[in-house]
Structures are given as C-alpha cells and as structure tokens.
Amino acid sequence: MSTSNNTTREHVHHVEDTDDLSSLDDKAPLWIYVNKMEKLAGGGSWRFECKFCKIKFSGSYSRVATHLLKDGTKGIRECLKLRPPRAVPLPSSSKKAFSSSLDYDTNYSAPNASESDPKKRKGTNTPLGKAFNNEAREQCDGEIARMFYTSGLSFNVARNPHYRNSYVRASNIPGYVPPGYNALRTGLLQKERKNIEMHLQPLKNSWIQKGVSICSDGWSDPHRRPIFNLIAANESGPMMLRAINSQGEVKTGEMIAKLIIECIKEVGHENVVQVVTDNAANCVKAGSLISAKYPTIFRTPCVVHTLNLALRNICSPLLTTRNNEDVYGACIWIKSLSEDVTWIKNFIMNHGMRLVKFTEHCDLKLLTIASTRFASTVVMFKRFKKIKTGLQQMVISPKWDDYKEDDVGKASAVKQKILDERFWDELEYVLSFTLPIYGVIRAADTDKPSLHLVYEWWESMIQNVKKAIFRRERKQLIMKNLSFGML
Structure with a gap:
C-alpha cells in the first residue's frame, strides 16, 4: 500500500513538473514568429505554421528555433524566406x-x-x-x-x-x-608557457648561487578582488611566483604563513635568505611562524611601507597612537592643510562649471589619489604646487565670481584659501622637509635591491629636517618681532 502511494505521488509530481516546463516553453521568445494551430500530446509540442514561409510543422520549441535560426540539425527544414545578415561594405576612397x-x-x-x-x-x-x-x-x-x-x-x-x-x-x-579560437586557448597557450619557463630557467639557476628573497604584498585587481602576490627577487631580477585570489578568506598570520611556506618549498628553503612583508600585525605573525619553521630564514619589513607609515604619521597624526603626543602637537597643522587641499580638489571636481574653468587655466589635471598609494598626501601637495599659478588665475577671473549657480559661499571660501599666501607657504614647507623621505620611497619602490642606501638617505634626511625646523623657527621669530614693532 505504501509503495503504491509513493508511486502515485511520484507520478503526480512528474506531471506537475512537465506542466511547469510546458508553460515556460510556451513563453519562449521565438513562438511569436509562428502561428500555433493545435496542441499535441506529449509536453510542449505543437502543430505550428511559420509566419514567413507559411509552411506547417509539428514539434517543440527546439524545432521552431532550428527552423528560424537555420541550424539544420533537428530534422526540420530551415526557413528560406529569412534573409541572411548582409555584410556592411568596407570604407573606400573609390x-x-x-x-x-x-x-x-x-x-x-x-x-x-x-x-x-x-x-x-x-x-x-x-x-x-x-x-x-x-x-x-x-x-x-x-x-x-x-x-x-x-x-x-x-x-x-x-x-x-x-x-x-x-x-x-x-x-x-x-x-x-x-590561428582560430581553439588553437589560441589550448596548443599555442601551452607552447608560450613552456617558452617563458625556458627563458626563466637562468633566473632560477641564480637562486642557488646568490640566494633569493620572497616578497609578499596584498593588492586589489580592477574587479576589487583581493590579490595576494608572491615574488622571488635577487640581484638578477624579480620573478612572479603566484597571484592568489584571497576573496572570502580571513587574512590571518597562519593563512599568510601557509602561502609563503608553499613558495619557499617551491624555491627551496636552502636558497631563501629572507621574507619581505609589510608591517601589519598578521604579516609580523606570519614572519614569526616562518622563522620558527626555518631558522635560517628571517623576516625583513618592507622599507617602502615603513617609510610610508612614517610619512603618514607626519601628514595625518593620530592622538590615539601610543607615545604620539609630541608628534601630534607638532604635525596636527599638516593634517589641517591636507584637509584643505582635499576640500579644494573635491569642490572643483564635483562642480562641472568650476571644473571647466579649471581646465581653461591649468594644463595639468587634479589627481584623484587612492589612500593606499605610497606618499599620497605629498603627491597631492606636489601637484598643487605645480598648478598654483593656474589656480590663482582661475579664482581671480571674473567668470569665477559671475557664476552664481553652484555653492557661491564655498566658491568664495575656495578663492580666499587659494589667494592666501600663508596656505602656500605651509605647503612649500611640508614639501621641503618631507622631500628626503619621498626621495627614499621613490628610489626604493623598484625591483632593485636598495636597502644598503637607506642609511645614507637617513643621515641626509635628519640634516634637512633640522635645517627646515631652523628656517621655520627663524621665520616665526621674524614675524613675531615685526608684529611687536607694529604695535
């Protein structure tokens, strides 16, 4: 009795599924090009007449598609009334x-x-x-x-x-x-890969003689997917080992250490001298795990990332950072200056007519710099310095004040800020004492080893900072004496 009931339910369920498929099939797009004459037993089959050639057929939607689209593989004649697409002639001077x-x-x-x-x-x-x-x-x-x-x-x-x-x-x-589609994606692709591997073999052989460093970095591709890059580098040149899509994974120290250890095994742990990562907590932990497994391999923090953190702490100091009170008090005005520069840039970029006036007076464009880029604040300051004359010509132009449509009050404030010489003096001052750090970042952000040059640049940076501080204190003293004399 139970078996009979189950069979009945399965039969009813099968009939319901068939009806659903039939109703969906009846709504298919090509049915509108035929006249349905009679519903036939067995699913979605019909007796139909083509609206173009007036020939009658019997079958399901797949036969309609074959007849109209001229596939010719379903045992039904293709429609001769439908004209094939005509090729557009190529342009010619004749x-x-x-x-x-x-x-x-x-x-x-x-x-x-x-x-x-x-x-x-x-x-x-x-x-x-x-x-x-x-x-x-x-x-x-x-x-x-x-x-x-x-x-x-x-x-x-x-x-x-x-x-x-x-x-x-x-x-x-x-x-x-x-070559055609299949040749490009199969045989030729494999052949090109073997060719690249053959030309990279001398670079791999240098790892045994000179040693190699495993460099890791996280980035995002154009589709905003997090990519974890692993590169082997020595004085002979860099070589990409892997680019791993880490979307949906938590980037813990154990996860990063596992990926780096796989590359160490591929290169050979006896050839690896160091692992270079940034200063994030998970990367520091990954370095500790790798050193525990391979005592001869040590972790080195990335020079560029370290200097970028120092530059960020100068341009955007945080009071919540431990032992950062002195830095915060000395550099908080730079953060205010950076906010003013960003505000001016956003006002011009977000108002179409203001942007038109900007392009009339400035040959260079306003940069939209990602926060992840090294020395992003300094790069923006350098661009403002280059377009200083154009910005000032823009705001003193009669067209700037005559246009009354977009935020007249903000436009007036932008004009006042751009014409303020103290604003430009502060910007010049920041560029002067951050130039050594910026120079190190530019020089070290390459494929060549540059760690040995850091000490020389460090001495030069300290001297330049001392000179910049002395010039600023002297200027403040002169301004104070002038103000006292005027009183």
Missing part, C-alpha cells in the same frame, strides 16, 4: 564606397573635391595607386579597424609591438591563415 547593398536609394551622393576637379583627382584608380596596390591596402586597413570596433578592443593594442610584428610576418607567408 566610387564603389557610395554603392550599398541596403534597400533604400543611395544613387545621390555629394560630389567630392576629386570628382569636381580632375586636376586634384587622387585615389586608388591612378596608375601609381594601382602600382602600389593601394586599394587592397585600404581594404586590409578597414578589416583590421573593424576587428577593433566590433570586438571592443582597446586602441592601445595597436601600440603592442607584437601587433605590428604579427602582420609583418603574415605578409611574408603566402596563404597564411591566423
């Missing part, structure tokens, strides 16, 4: 370019200079043009250009040296046909 395969009349065309004046006639029909086969060249250029347009390729592809070299090689091979 008179054939005015002819068209479209249905509307194109007999009239505006005369061009070459047709109206025989003396100025130039094109592919001249003897010189025929000698150099200019018409074929023009058609080939049109095909290549259309490949870019129809595939959405970036025009920067044309700057790739392999782009031009491929066509030069193809022109010397009669009857050459470029």
